[in-house]
Amino acid sequence: DGGITQSPKYLFRKEGQNVTLSCEQNLNHDAMYWYRQDPGQGLRLIYYSQIVNDFQKGDIAEGYSVSREKKESFPLTVTSAQKNPTAFYLCASSLTGTVVNQPQHFGDGTRLSIL
Amino acid sequence: AQKVTQAQTEISVVEKEDVTLDCVYETRDTTYYLFWYKQPPSGELVFLIRRNSFDEQNEISGRYSWNFQKSTSSFNFTITASQVVDSAVYFCALSEDGTGGFKTIFGAGTRLFVKA
Numbered sequence: 001d002g003g004i005t006q007s008p009k010y011l012f013r014k015e016g017q018n019v020t021l022s023c024e025q026n027l028n029h030d031a032m033y034w035y036r037q038d039p040g041q042g043l044r045l046i047y048y049s050q051i052v053n054d055f056q057k058g059d060i061a062e063g064y065s066v067s068r069e070k071k072e073s074f075p076l077t078v079t080s081a082q083k084n085p086t087a088f089y090l091c092a093s094s095l096t097g098t099v100v101n102q103p104q105h106f107g108d109g110t111r112l113s114i115l
Numbered sequence: 116a117q118k119v120t121q122a123q124t125e126i127s128v129v130e131k132e133d134v135t136l137d138c139v140y141e142t143r144d145t146t147y148y149l150f151w152y153k154q155p156p157s158g159e160l161v162f163l164i165r166r167n168s169f170d171e172q173n174e175i176s177g178r179y180s181w182n183f184q185k186s187t188s189s190f191n192f193t194i195t196a197s198q199v200v201d202s203a204v205y206f207c208a209l210s211e212d213g214t215g216g217f218k219t220i221f222g223a224g225t226r227l228f229v230k231a
Binding site for chain 2: 004035041042043058090100101104106108109
């Protein structure tokens with residue numbers, strides 16, 4: 001079945017540590033996104049990528065980094081510079097990033113907590 | 116600026132009741148798209164519907180219906196004869212055509228509890 005796979009489901013970070021969240025899609029979508037979800041808040045965009053080897057900052061990119069070396073993969077690294085990383089992270093994709101009417105398909109998220 | 120407001124934080128109903136989730140949006144664009152997504156306890160958001168700004172026809176899909184009114188900038192979602200499986204967080208979202216493509220703004224979500 002086509003879809004988006006995020007791993008791990010749960011992740012714990014120690015102080016000063018960088019951690020990487022995985023996101024893989026087999027939908028052949030060009031565009032991929034990372035969102036952060038905090039309790040009682042909507043989704044906030046961290047980074048997005050329209051195409052391989054290209055990505056753009058979203059609203060809350062500070063303390064995060066991404067890469068897009070393959071169409072299928074869009075890993076997110078939460079760096080030690082992100083002082084409040086505890087949240088639920090959602091990866092999404094859409095057929096194309098050039099047309100805003102495309103619905104997004106989501107993975108089932110990674111919950112990150114501080115040790 | 117774009118903004119999506121879902122004023123209802125939580126709603127609790129008893130099974131078989133009808134329930135309406137409100138969504139009010141702000142945009143300066145004439146071309147935009149509105150979405151509803153469902154987030155069940157498993158976590159992933161599931162796309163429910165898309166509506167473009169030029170199509171104000173209401174839509175019905177089974178027990179779900181959507182009422183889009185440009186005059187009040189609202190895109191409300193009604194579940195008829197609610198079921199326990201409808202329990203989830205529901206998000207309304209807005210994308211504008213003039214922003215360069217990629218930014219979708221999500222509301223804060225409405226958590227719906229349907230009790231048996």
